[in-house]
Amino acid sequence: MRMLDTMTGPERFEDAFSGNLLLSTFSTEVRQLLQSDADLVDLDVGQRVLTRGQDVDWSYFPFGTTMISLVVELSDGRSVQVASIGREGAVGGIVSCGHAPAFAEAKVIVGGPAMRVPMKVLEHAKGQSSFLKNLFCRFSDYLLAEVMQSATCNSFHSIQQRAARWLLTAQDRAGDRIELTQEALAELLGVQRTTVNAVVGALQDQGLISARRGRVIVVDRAGLKRHACECYSAVKDHFGAVIGPSGSGGSPDC
Incomplete structure (x- = not known):
């Protein structure tokens, strides 16, 4: 640092x-x-x-x-x-x-x-x-929602759905070029590197992403959203509802 x-x-x-x-x-x-x-x-x-x-x-x-x-x-x-x-x-x-x-x-x-x-x-x-x-009360609510949605996602959704969800979230924060190794993505998803290789390869074959050493580029965001689970939109929508651009969401009360 x-x-x-x-x-x-x-x-x-x-x-x-x-x-x-x-x-x-x-x-x-x-x-x-x-x-x-x-x-x-x-x-x-x-x-x-x-x-x-x-x-x-x-x-x-x-x-x-x-x-x-x-x-x-x-x-x-x-x-x-x-x-x-x-x-x-x-x-x-x-x-x-x-x-x-x-x-x-x-x-x-x-x-x-x-x-x-x-x-x-x-x-x-x-x-x-x-x-x-x-x-910060509101952000705590949002963070708890993300953790709960992640627990649900890890239990019920496929590795490809989870990977697509994570890449969309990363794109929201870091832009189209995401500096991320496949080893790191495997750790984030809690799976083996070989599993991530297969998932990344499948997404790349469909023209949704372009993967290079240490970097993933989102090529087709709309297509990637179709492959992601509902968890991506659920968490993003909740951020808008409880925080939004004003910090108070749709209500002035915590």
Whole structure:
């Protein structure tokens, strides 16, 4: 992880506050509650920003193409993704109030920039701003919905449906060119590399994606949506319902 110091003063945070969908809802007053204690960092692929059992000290707000995966690991080495977060959200201490140990590992799957805020600063800001408290209440609801939908998806839908869903979500966050190895995709889906090779090959043969070493390009989004399960639209629609562009969804109440 590297600090981003290409600019000085408030201007260096403009990309973060415009590029993250939670931060973009902040008024000037709410923004000032966090900005003076925040850092801009560049996250590397594979980096862990949360480790299971360790206290959460920082909250991370990805922007740009950055994506972070919440992963549950078993004692035999197997793992599966339960949620992924990009420019629409935040990782670390959002659901809990105050210091608490992390339950899942949080790994960077697409590297890039993020704004990070000390947990104690974020908790103080929640106490100062009813908007901020409401916003994170709503994001907690969205994140829980994503986890529940992932559990349903992993139980009932095919690997190809799940892969198509994940690639659509990644495209929403990172654009058409997704910097992702097939090994990483296999880990995210909780399957063997050979299984992912077959699925990626099938999607590529149908002209939906183009796969190169360490990169997947979405060629036919509409076709990919036809192959994805209903879980993609369900989670995306719920984000619009509870958060949306204003941060308060369709209702001002949490």
